[in-house]
Amino acid sequence: MNIKIALLPGDGIGPEIMESAVGLIKSIADRYNLSISFSEQLVGGASIDEYGEPLTEQVLEECYDANAVLLGAVGGEKWENLEHQKKPEAGLLKLRKSLGLFANIRPAKIYPAFIDASSLKADVLSGTDFVVLRELTGGIYFGEPRGYDETHGWNTMSYTKDEVDRIVHMAFEMAKQRNGKLTSVDKANVLEVSQFWRSRVNEIKEKFPEITLQHMYVDNASMQIVRDPTQFDVIVTGNMFGDIVSDIAGMITGSLGMLPSASLGDQYALYEPVHGSAPDIAGKDMANPIAMLSSVAMMFNHSFQMTQAAEIIEKAIERSLEQGFRTQDIFSEGKELVSCTKMSEIILNNVEEIMNEEAIGVFTL
Numbered sequence: 001m002n003i004k005i006a007l008l009p010g011d012g013i014g015p016e017i018m019e020s021a022v023g024l025i026k027s028i029a030d031r032y033n034l035s036i037s038f039s040e041q042l043v044g045g046a047s048i049d050e051y052g053e054p055l056t057e058q059v060l061e062e063c064y065d066a067n068a069v070l071l072g073a074v075g076g077e078k079w080e081n082l083e084h085q086k087k088p089e090a091g092l093l094k095l096r097k098s099l100g101l102f103a104n105i106r107p108a109k110i111y112p113a114f115i116d117a118s119s120l121k122a123d124v125l126s127g128t129d130f131v132v133l134r135e136l137t138g139g140i141y142f143g144e145p146r147g148y149d150e151t152h153g154w155n156t157m158s159y160t161k162d163e164v165d166r167i168v169h170m171a172f173e174m175a176k177q178r179n180g181k182l183t184s185v186d187k188a189n190v191l192e193v194s195q196f197w198r199s200r201v202n203e204i205k206e207k208f209p210e211i212t213l214q215h216m217y218v219d220n221a222s223m224q225i226v227r228d229p230t231q232f233d234v235i236v237t238g239n240m241f242g243d244i245v246s247d248i249a250g251m252i253t254g255s256l257g258m259l260p261s262a263s264l265g266d267q268y269a270l271y272e273p274v275h276g277s278a279p280d281i282a283g284k285d286m287a288n289p290i291a292m293l294s295s296v297a298m299m300f301n302h303s304f305q306m307t308q309a310a311e312i313i314e315k316a317i318e319r320s321l322e323q324g325f326r327t328q329d330i331f332s333e334g335k336e337l338v339s340c341t342k343m344s345e346i347i348l349n350n351v352e353e354i355m356n357e358e359a360i361g362v363f364t365l
């Protein structure tokens with residue numbers, strides 16, 4: 001298989017964690033006999049410094065031409081006072097929009113070795129494994145009219161049939177590949193736009209008789225995720241509700257340095273950690289590479305249908321945590337504090353070890 005991956009390391013800790021990601025991809029590629037080429041490009045502040053804008057057309061072209069895009073993080077104090085459209089983060093929004101990434105996926109999965117570090121009790125969390133699918137390009141964040149004057153502020157929450165249908169289809173398909181349960185989150189007791197959303201979900205459900213569907217109001221869903229997160233498999237919701245629900249889901253299962261994400265469209269896919277550029281620790285070899293490496297696992301799973309490779313990466317992360325290694329953001333008494341480089345090396349060694357155990361790339365007659 002020939003694969004081209006666009007690498008956008010960005011700013012702050014972005015380049016450090018991207019280096020770990022590239023090492024991991026190369027090691028998987030070797031064993032699975034993949035031919036992978038990388039196209040490394042500037043984005044965010046790094047691009048502003050070089051070209052005066054956070055995302056150039058040439059970089060966009062490279063992304064259109066790639067099978068997947070891997071992003072580090074963008075932003076930092078140096079560019080904070082630029083006007084909105086010229087900021088590093090504007091480059092990221094333009095990238096998502098240009099690639100038509102309408103669905104954002106965030107897994108909420110608990111690593112057993114890390115269970116005691118969560119703000120929830122171990123017995124509540126044990127067995128948690130669900131994904132939040134958030135609509136990313138519609139809803140109240142984009143709806144018109146919008147504005148404010150001295151006495152009044154207003155936004156519009158609207159969804160078209162096509163916008164709802166494509167993400168809901170994706171959610172049903174995802175539930176089919178997982179444990180067959182879908183929860184659609186809305187506010188249909190108050191909002192007409194949610195009543196419309198719900199009616200579309202019910203109609204699409206007819207094509208997926210094997211999936212168990214439930215509807216849940218967003219306030220209840222937020223409470224239920226904290227009360228009993230094991231009840232969920234796939235959650236699908238609109239842009240603003242998803243923004244909130246995916247942060248709750250993410251944080252119950254770990255620290256910011258461990259949360260991966262995927263943004264998918266009809267043609268393109270982008271994978272990135274949930275966290276930002278962490279300027280406070282940039283250049284100090286202190287970053288936690290797990291969110292980035294876990295995003296690579298999502299890339300193998302969603303873009304290349306290499307479920308086994310994705311599982312090996314996740315197992316290697318879990319094994320490294322079980323062995324007691326921790327970067328500073330997740331460090332606790334009795335564990336071994338390691339740098340970003342060291343943590344990446346340990347995870348990579350575990351990936352190699354697991355591939356040996358599973359005889360990946362070892363052909364016998």
Ligand code: NAD
Pocket residue numbers: 013072073074075076077089092256257258272273274275276277278279280281286287288289291329
């Ligand atoms: P942040 O996520 O960069 O950092 C928040 C805190 O978490 C910091 O203390 C940081 O050290 C820590 N942290 C984050 N990732 C870590 C990791 N992998 N390992 C260890 N510790 C980690 O959020 P912030 O400080 O609010 O924002 C910093 C910059 O990043 C801003 O310019 C912001 O706009 C930008 N940002 C970018 C993205 C993105 O590129 N997708 C997302 C969020 C924020």
